[in-house]
Amino acid sequence: MIRLAIIATVLIPLFGCAESNAPTDTFDRQAMLQDLAMQAIIPAYMSMQTDAGAMIAAIDALTLAPSEVTLRAAREAWLSTALSWQRAQLFDFGPADAITGTLGQSVNTFPTSTAKVEAAIAAGDTSLQNFDRDARGLPALDYLLFDGSAAKVVAKLSTSPMRRAYLRAVTRDIAAHVQRVYNAWNTTYYADFVGRNGTDAGSGATQVFNALNRGFELLKNFKIGIPAGLQAGQTAAAPMSVEAPYSGLSWRLALEHQQAVRDLWTGRVDDSMDYRSFAMYILARGGTDLDRSTTQQFDAIEQASAAIPEDADLGALCAAQDPRIRSYYVELQKLTRFIKSETSSLLGISITYASGDGD
Amino acid sequence: MRLLRRLHDVVTAPVSIAPLAVARVLFGAAMTFSCVRFIALGWIEEQYIAPTWHFPYYGFEWVRSLGDPGMYLLYGAMTLAAIGVMLGAFYRVSIITFLLTFTYVELIDKTYYLNHYYFVSLAAALFSIVPAHRRFSLDVLRRPLLAVDTVPRWCVDVFKLQLGIVYVYAGIAKMTSSWLIDAMPMRLWMPANDTLPVIGPLMVIPWMPWVFAWTGMLFDTTVPFLLAWKRTRLVAYTAVVVFHTVTGMMFQIGVFPLVMIAMTLIFFDARLHQRVIGMSISAKPVHGHVTHQTWILRGLAIYVMLQVLIPWRFVLYPGELFWTEQGYRFSWRVMLMEKAGTATFYIRDRVTGREGAVNNADFLNAHQEKQMSMQPDMIIRYASLLHDHYAAHGVRDPYVRAEVWVTLNGAPSKLLVDSSIDLSAQREGFHNYAWILPRSN
Numbered sequence: 001m002i003r004l005a006i007i008a009t010v011l012i013p014l015f016g017c018a019e020s021n022a023p024t025d026t027f028d029r030q031a032m033l034q035d036l037a038m039q040a041i042i043p044a045y046m047s048m049q050t051d052a053g054a055m056i057a058a059i060d061a062l063t064l065a066p067s068e069v070t071l072r073a074a075r076e077a078w079l080s081t082a083l084s085w086q087r088a089q090l091f092d093f094g095p096a097d098a099i100t101g102t103l104g105q106s107v108n109t110f111p112t113s114t115a116k117v118e119a120a121i122a123a124g125d126t127s128l129q130n131f132d133r134d135a136r137g138l139p140a141l142d143y144l145l146f147d148g149s150a151a152k153v154v155a156k157l158s159t160s161p162m163r164r165a166y167l168r169a170v171t172r173d174i175a176a177h178v179q180r181v182y183n184a185w186n187t188t189y190y191a192d193f194v195g196r197n198g199t200d201a202g203s204g205a206t207q208v209f210n211a212l213n214r215g216f217e218l219l220k221n222f223k224i225g226i227p228a229g230l231q232a233g234q235t236a237a238a239p240m241s242v243e244a245p246y247s248g249l250s251w252r253l254a255l256e257h258q259q260a261v262r263d264l265w266t267g268r269v270d271d272s273m274d275y276r277s278f279a280m281y282i283l284a285r286g287g288t289d290l291d292r293s294t295t296q297q298f299d300a301i302e303q304a305s306a307a308i309p310e311d312a313d314l315g316a317l318c319a320a321q322d323p324r325i326r327s328y329y330v331e332l333q334k335l336t337r338f339i340k341s342e343t344s345s346l347l348g349i350s351i352t353y354a355s356g357d358g359d
Numbered sequence: 360m361r362l363l364r365r366l367h368d369v370v371t372a373p374v375s376i377a378p379l380a381v382a383r384v385l386f387g388a389a390m391t392f393s394c395v396r397f398i399a400l401g402w403i404e405e406q407y408i409a410p411t412w413h414f415p416y417y418g419f420e421w422v423r424s425l426g427d428p429g430m431y432l433l434y435g436a437m438t439l440a441a442i443g444v445m446l447g448a449f450y451r452v453s454i455i456t457f458l459l460t461f462t463y464v465e466l467i468d469k470t471y472y473l474n475h476y477y478f479v480s481l482a483a484a485l486f487s488i489v490p491a492h493r494r495f496s497l498d499v500l501r502r503p504l505l506a507v508d509t510v511p512r513w514c515v516d517v518f519k520l521q522l523g524i525v526y527v528y529a530g531i532a533k534m535t536s537s538w539l540i541d542a543m544p545m546r547l548w549m550p551a552n553d554t555l556p557v558i559g560p561l562m563v564i565p566w567m568p569w570v571f572a573w574t575g576m577l578f579d580t581t582v583p584f585l586l587a588w589k590r591t592r593l594v595a596y597t598a599v600v601v602f603h604t605v606t607g608m609m610f611q612i613g614v615f616p617l618v619m620i621a622m623t624l625i626f627f628d629a630r631l632h633q634r635v636i637g638m639s640i641s642a643k644p645v646h647g648h649v650t651h652q653t654w655i656l657r658g659l660a661i662y663v664m665l666q667v668l669i670p671w672r673f674v675l676y677p678g679e680l681f682w683t684e685q686g687y688r689f690s691w692r693v694m695l696m697e698k699a700g701t702a703t704f705y706i707r708d709r710v711t712g713r714e715g716a717v718n719n720a721d722f723l724n725a726h727q728e729k730q731m732s733m734q735p736d737m738i739i740r741y742a743s744l745l746h747d748h749y750a751a752h753g754v755r756d757p758y759v760r761a762e763v764w765v766t767l768n769g770a771p772s773k774l775l776v777d778s779s780i781d782l783s784a785q786r787e788g789f790h791n792y793a794w795i796l797p798r799s800n
Contacts (some may be wrong), residue, residue, distance in 0.1 A: 221718050
C-alpha cells in the first residue's frame with residue numbers, strides 16, 4: 001500500500017508536468033523589497049522631508065514679514081510638500097504606523113476643522129498635544145494659507161502673532177513627523193523590512209500590498225467619493241470635504257495620487273527607470289491576464305481623469321454634480337478587484353494586516 | 360438482530376482506559392495552549408470586541424458577542440476548563456464547560472469558521488460522554504475509588520472513527536480535477552512559501568505542486584487505515600507528523616497541526632499508553648461502566664450517520680460547490696481552494712433614487728470583509744445589516760445591491776451574485792440561493 005502510494009506520488013506528477021504551463025521563473029521577493037525601499041519608499045520620504053524643510057523656511061519668512069511675495073513662496077512650498085505627500089502616503093505602515101496614529105492621520109487628516117484651528121489660535125495653543133488631528137497637518141495649512149485672497153491672508157497674519165505662531169507650529173509638526181519616519185527607514189527599519197521576505201501577514205510584501213490598497217481606497221472613497229456625494233447615506237455632494245478646498249488644488253493632488261499608485265504598482269521612477277514591484281511580480285507568477293487587466297484599467301482611469309483639466313476645482317465640480325467625476329469614480333472602482341483580490345490570490349499574499357488562522 | 364447484538368458486544372467489550380486518558384491529557388493541553396495563544400495574540404479584542412457587526416450561523420442568531428469584559432470572562436472560563444480537562448479535575452464540569460464556551464464563541468461569527476474548530480467542538484462533545492478522567496487524573500487522586508482499568512471499547516474507538524472521518528473526507532474532497540490534474544491551488548500557494556526554512560527550496564520546483572497535491576490526497580484518504588493497522592502504524596504516524604508540520608509551516612492554520620499530531624496517538628497500542636502513564640492492569644481489572652450506555656450508543660449511531668452524511672449535502676444544491684459554497688462548511692474541506700473577492704455594496708434610497716457606495720471598512724474588520732466578499736450567506740447577512748443601518752440613518756426604504764467580483768484559484772474574477780437585485784430582501788436558510796450567478800456567467 002505504502003509502496004503503491006510512493007510510486008503514485010512520484011509517477012503521476014511526471015505525467016502532469018509534461019504539459020503544464022506552471023511559471024518556472026523564480027521571483028526574488030527580497031530583491032523586490034529592496035527595490036521598493038530604495039526606489040520608492042525612502043525617496044518618497046526624502047523628498048517629503050526636503051519639501052517640508054523648505055516649507056519651514058518659507059513659512060518662517062512669511063511669518064517674519066507677511067507680504068504677498070512671502071505668501072506666494074509659502075504657498076508654493078506648501079504645494080510641493082502636498083505633492084510629495086501623495087507618494088509618501090502610500091507607505092503608511094511600519095514606522096509610519098505609530099501608537100498615536102499613522103503619519104497620514106498626523107499630517108493629512110481632512111477636511112480640516114476651521115473651528116478647531118481658530119480656537120487653538122485664539123487660545124494661543126501651539127503645543128499640538130491633543131488628538132485634534134483635523135486642526136493641523138497639510139489641510140490646516142491649506143486653510144491658513146489659502147482662505148481668501150492673498151491680501152486678506154497677509155492682513156490676518158500681520159495682525160495676529162498667535163496666528164503666525166500656530167502656522168509655524170503646524171509646519172514644524174509636519175516636518176518632525178516626516179523626519180521621524182524617514183530616520184527610522186534610514187536606520188533600523190530598512191533591514192527589518194527587507195528581512196521579512198515571506199508572504200505571511202507580517203511580511204514586507206503584505207505590508208506594501210495592503211498599504212497600497214488602503215492608499216488607493218483613500219483616493220477613491222475619501223478624495224473623490226465623499227466630496228462627490230457618491231458614498232452610501234449621502235444626500236448631497238460635500239465639496240468642502242475635498243483634500244484642499246481653500247487652495248482649490250485638490251484635483252491636482254488627486255492626479256498626483258493616482259499617478260503615485262500606478263507608479264508604485266508598475267515600479268516606475270520615471271519613464272527611463274523600472275524597479276521590481278507588483279507588476280513584475282505577478283508576471284513572474286504567470287499573471288499575464290491580470291497584468292493586462294490592470295494596465296487597461298489604469299489606462300481607463302487616466303482617460304477618465306484626462307477629461308478634467310488639471311487646474312479644475314474639484315470641489316466645484318462635485319458641487320455641480322459633474323458627470324465626469326462620476327465616470328472617473330466608476331473607473332477607479334473597477335480597479336479594486338484587480339489590485340486587491342486577484343493580486344492577493346495570485347501571489348498568495350494575505351489581505352488581512354493582522355494575522356489570523358485559516359484552513 | 361443477532362448482528363446488532365454482536366456489534367453491541369464488540370463495541371462494549373472492555374479495553375484499557377490508557378489511550379483515552381492520554382488523549383484527554385493531550386486534548387486538554389492543546390486546548391489550554393490554544394486558549395492562551397488566542398488571548399495573548401489579542402484576538403479576543405480584534406475578533407469579538409472591536410467589530411460592531413458579526414455573522415452568526417443560520418438558526419443561531421441569538422448567539423452574541425459578550426463584549427468587554429464578557430468575552431474575556433468567557434475565555435477565562437474556557438481556559439480553566441481546558442486545564443481541568445487536561446488534569447482530569449472536576450472532569451464532567453470541565454469538559455462540558457469547555458464544550459459550551461468553545462462552541463458558543465465559534466457560533467458568534469462564521470468569519471472565523473475553521474474546520475479544526477469544528478473538530479474541537481465535536482471532540483469535546485465526544486469527550487463529555489466518556490469517562491476519560493477515571494485514570495491518571497486529579498479526580499482519581501481525590502477519590503481513588505473512581506479509578507478503573509478499562510472502559511467499553513466504543514469510548515476509545517469513537518475517537519478513531521471521528522479522526523478517520525476527518526481524514527477520509529478531507530481526502531475525498533481533494534479528488535477533483537483542479538486539485539489533482541491542475542495542481543491548483545498548490546501552484547499558487549507553493550511559490551509564496553519559497554522563503555521557508557528547510558522546505559523553502561522545494562516550493563519553486565515546477566513539478567512539486569503535483570507531488571504535494573497527490574501526496575495530500577493519498578495521505579488523507581489512507582492514513583486512518585494505516586494508523587489502525589499495526590504493521591503500518593509507525594510509518595503512518597511519521598507521515599502524520601511530517602504532513603502536519605509541513606502544512607503548519609506553509610499555512611496559517613494555528614494549532615490544528617498540533618491537535619492532529621496529538622490526537623492520532625490514540626491509534627497506538629494500549630500498552631504503550633499504559634507505559635507512558637505508568638499504569639498496569641491487574642489480574643482482576645476494575646471495569647469502568649457508562650451509565651445509560653444503550654441510549655448513548657443509539658445517540659452515537661445517529662451522530663456517526665450524520666457525520667457521514669453531512670459532507671454530502673452539497674449534492675442537493677445546483678451549481679459548483681466551490682463557487683456557491685452551498686454545503687461547503689462542516690465537510691472537512693480543508694485548504695482546497697484559493698478564493699478571494701472584492702465586494703462593493705450600493706445603497707439606494709427608493710424614494711429619491713439616490714445611490715451611494717459603502718465603505719466596508721466602516722463596518723467590518725479586514726478578516727470579516729475578506730470572508731464576506733466571497734460567501735453568499737455572509738453577503739446577504741451583511742446586506743440586511745446595511746439595510747437596517749441606513750434605514751436608521753435617513754435612507755428611505757433602502758435597496759441594497761452589490762457587485763461582488765470573485766476569483767477562484769487565480770482565474771479572472773466573475774460576478775458571484777446578481778448585481779441588480781435587492782440582497783437585503785433575500786432570506787438566509789437551507790434553500791437554494793437562486794440569486795447566485797453560475798461561475799461561467
